[in-house]
Amino acid sequence: MTGMAARGAVARRDGAALAGAAVAVAAVLAGGAHALALAWPWDVSIGGWLAPGQPAAWLHALSLMALVALLAHAPTASAAAWRAGGYATAWLAGTFWWLFVSMHTYGGLVAPLAVLAVLALAAFLALDYALAAALWSRWRTAGPGAQVLAFAALWTLAEWARGVLWTGFPWGAGGYAQVEALGALAPWVGVYGIGAVAAALAAAPVLLRGVARVVTVVLAALVWGVPGAGAWLAERLPDTTRPAGALPVRLLQGAIPQEQKFDVDAGVPLALRWYGEQIVRATGDPALAGGLVVAPETAIPLLPQDVDPAYWRALHAVVRTGDAAVLLGVPLGSFSEGYTNSAVAWFPGGEAADPAADPFAALTRYRYDKHHLVPFGEFIPPGFRWFTELMNIPLGDFARGVLPQPSLAWAGQRIAPNICYEDLFGEELAAGFGEAGRAPTVLVNLSNIAWFGDTVAIDQHRHISRVRALELGRPMVRATNTGATAVIDHRGRVQAELPRGERGVLDATVAARQGLTPYAWWASRAGLWPLVGVCAAVLLATRPRRDRR
Structure with a gap:
């Protein structure tokens, strides 16, 4: 019996290791998809879905959906942080990998050090998203709607932090992938606001249940799956200039x-x-x-x-x-x-x-x-x-x-x-x-x-x-x-x-x-603080109640 128990423990340990590796690979692949969504790098076109040098809003949405699914099944806050950190490191390194060219090709830095420098920068900037994911674990006991809103708010705050801390390096923010689909919102809420809407709309089909899930799936399909949906929205919002x-x-x-x-x-x-x-x-x-x-x-x-x-x-x-x-x-x-x-x-x-x-x-x-x-x-x-x-x-x-x-x-x-x-x-x-x-x-x-x-x-x-x-x-x-x-x-x-x-x-x-534009009006007077305030208000309004029993 002792031998069987030992073999069972080894099998469970190996299974856990295999599952952990699969989760890590999934996080890296999802982050890589985010990078590709910002501007498709290859000279390959697929109908109206992918075109060389163009953003792919739908791919960005699928990337975020995969991340939310990974975070929703993370057993602990630490696990959520590691998953988001891996996702963000892959996304950011895949976004500005070309820094390698300046350091190695034109700067003469040896290739291994240039690669390490890109990865180190990406991993450092990914800490903002790892922290956001760890904090989001606190909403595990909240309702599905609160989880959606909290994810969008925390993810947006992470984007904001990357854009302002240490002089700021916001290259590759998610909102840029949405310039075709949700760009009509930019005159009102800016690139970070677009990213917040995209995050909420991507998280909703994963986290909501019943009719609410069906509604958000349909809405996401219309926004990201129907060619010209972004142009249709732009034509119906007033031009403020x-x-x-x-x-x-x-x-x-x-x-x-x-x-x-x-x-x-x-x-x-x-x-x-x-x-x-x-x-x-x-x-x-x-x-x-x-x-x-x-x-x-x-x-x-x-x-x-x-x-x-x-x-x-x-x-x-x-x-x-x-x-x-x-x-x-x-x-x-x-x-x-x-x-x-x-x-x-x-x-x-x-x-x-x-x-x-x-x-x-x-x-x-x-x-x-x-x-x-x-x-x-x-x-x-x-x-x-x-x-x-x-x-x-x-x-x-x-x-x-x-x-x-x-x-x-x-x-x-x-x-x-x-x-x-x-x-x-x-x-x-x-x-x-x-x-x-x-x-x-x-x-x-x-x-x-x-x-x-x-x-x-x-x-x-x-x-x-x-x-x-x-x-x-x-x-x-x-x-x-x-x-x-x-x-x-x-x-x-x-x-x-x-x-x-x-x-x-x-x-x-x-x-x-x-x-x-509304964005020019409020950003000229208060910078990005109104956005931070809205995200903070969302987090306060949706915070889970502690069980006092």
């Missing part, structure tokens, strides 16, 4: 290979020559009169004082007598004053300074300094200099611009630049919308995603800009080095886009907008 004229734009995409960008014998002279030629052509083009020429982030990869003054004098002569303004990405500053990642604007007409003494200053009539800097790229977090020294990347500690900064006033429009991943932070862009009469009418993003190669990062960033356009009710113009250089209207629709990785120019007419 109105037209504010038109702005001709020419967007420049230099496609300077990243490995050559800072090479003084290759990328630097190519950038000076090509962008200079395009600016000369654009400012003299009658079709662009009263328009805006936009060159991407660090289009000129040198400090102005390190460029031959004759170059600036030549551009000064053509811009001053031309008919179009120029918005150009360039680093500014000095060793003594500090450096900024900036965009400057040049106007036709009068001079701001003597071109003989300082031709670049004579050109510059407007300046925007990047506010939200990239950790490890534009500033080195305390204690991590050893890590950045392992890579051969031109890093620096840049100074932050203020928030908000004035818009660029040109041709009757108020144009608000943002640089690189600043467009991840909708609440920071909204800070410039405090007064409707002074709010931007056009948003412009200047980026260089070439650091991450020809990867899905380009597609993911496009969808991020689409959600910002929806949230704020403004067109978003994107000028990038390798893609996605595009014009996005105030409803988040891509109107025109250059082929990625190819040198070229994109001409378009941008339909400017004025007025405030």
Whole structure:
């Protein structure tokens, strides 16, 4: 009997280990599906379900449903935390795996360390979701409806925490996968609000019972299974902004290979020559009169004082007598004053300074300094200099611009630049919308995603800009080095886009907008705190009652 009992114990232990492994694999696969849902990375289309570079809202929903099922059957809070942590680590690593490219391909970091760095970042950020899942276990004794609402609230708070703690890194938030299906809600509740609705709608069929489950299954099928459902919803919600004229734009995409960008014998002279030629052509083009020429982030990869003054004098002569303004990405500053990642604007007409003494200053009539800097790229977090020294990347500690900064006033429009991943932070862009009469009418993003190669990062960033356009009710113009250089209207629709990785120019007419969306109104005044308050109120209202017997 003793031997049989021992064998039984071993069998139970092996069965438990096998079940645990199956749960871990399921969590990782579900998290991987979440990453794929943000932008399908492969050149494979499946009807209206999957398309290269496009989000798949239904896949994101199935991913969340699988997670909720795993959490609902977790025996303890600790088990729930491990399951959610594994899910989130797989999701986040699968979302920004392309950081490996910047660290290994362009930074020279050995491949194992680059892989470990990506996984470590993903695991660290996954702690927010593990904590949310552990807390949700407290609602195990609550009713099904309370469990649904509590899951959505806690998951949203985890998304918020990832977006604000440690300077914030919200890339890949779930709401971006829903830009087609639930994007019509963005002008009202923002990307985190979209994520909350998606979380609740995904959790309901798993947790509810009886008629309520049937109703939510049908609703989920309509939202995520019927092509055009998102467009149908968008047409029935009121548009809270109105037209504010038109702005001709020419967007420049230099496609300077990243490995050559800072090479003084290759990328630097190519950038000076090509962008200079395009600016000369654009400012003299009658079709662009009263328009805006936009060159991407660090289009000129040198400090102005390190460029031959004759170059600036030549551009000064053509811009001053031309008919179009120029918005150009360039680093500014000095060793003594500090450096900024900036965009400057040049106007036709009068001079701001003597071109003989300082031709670049004579050109510059407007300046925007990047506010939200990239950790490890534009500033080195305390204690991590050893890590950045392992890579051969031109890093620096840049100074932050203020928030908000004035818009660029040109041709009757108020144009608000943002640089690189600043467009991840909708609440920071909204800070410039405090007064409707002074709010931007056009948003412009200047980026260089070439650091991450020809990867899905380009597609993911496009969808991020689409959600910002929806949230704020403004067109978003994107000028990038390798893609996605595009014009996005105030409803988040891509109107025109250059082929990625190819040198070229994109001409378009941008339909400017004025007025405030509900999101722009509340986020400009209180940031994301109203969202946090709603989630906290939901948790208080649904908290399980303790048995006092």
